[in-house]
Amino acid sequence: MKPPSLSKPLQAGLLMTVMLTAIALLKPEALDASVTDGSPVRAASNQKTGTDLRPQAPWIRLAGEEWKPSDAELQKAADALVAAAAPVVTPPPVVEPPKPTAPDPALAYLGRIDQDGRHYVFLGRGADPQVVEIGGLVDPQWKVEKATATQVQLRYLPLNEVRSIPVAAVQ
Structure with missing residues (x-):
């Protein structure tokens, strides 16, 4: 105490x-x-004697x-x-921690296919290729939002943040 x-x-x-x-x-x-x-x-009295x-x-x-x-x-x-008296010390300004951001998805664009009115993208993570329907989940954290001729947009679900993967010309 x-x-x-x-x-x-x-x-x-x-x-x-x-x-x-x-x-x-x-x-x-x-x-x-x-x-x-x-x-x-x-003298104790208020009279002045002139010889003070x-x-x-x-x-x-x-x-x-x-x-x-x-x-x-x-x-x-x-x-x-x-x-x-102690000098007045102002407290240090409050510094807010940086806002968290989505990590790099670590996925590579491998190709795209349209079949029976459904659109799929081929994504590769290392040596593991995955076929994911647009609107579907790549894993519990990443969802494929849309795919265009230049990029594939992925949403990082924990932070609701969108990241893009560039589409390279596949030979």
Whole structure:
């Protein structure tokens, strides 16, 4: 049994959540009072003293200051999301197998005879000559359809396909 797994989009979403959670946990806390060296920073109230000084430590966030990730952090998170997302792979096109065709009948035209209003052809398979009435079966797979002065038409019954045997001038 195959163990359950997460889809690629869900994995990418979870990775993004983990990254943003880590960034949020690493952000500095806001200060309500002055920095420990005694210099005024920013008061917790909305009044400005005119002597707002930014502390020398950039990781310290002042009270009332909104934290936003830097452009570099946003770009890094976006790049990680793109890298985590699996590329879309299109399935290969479905190639249909070639349509089956009738085999070569392996018969040779030997002659033709008309007797009592019935038409017969002489066909040879190797050293085995056969006399077949037009419309009759040569074997369970081949049927003689018609015979003209230039060709004999045979039908391959399993595929219902017609093949022709050329009629050569018999000496």
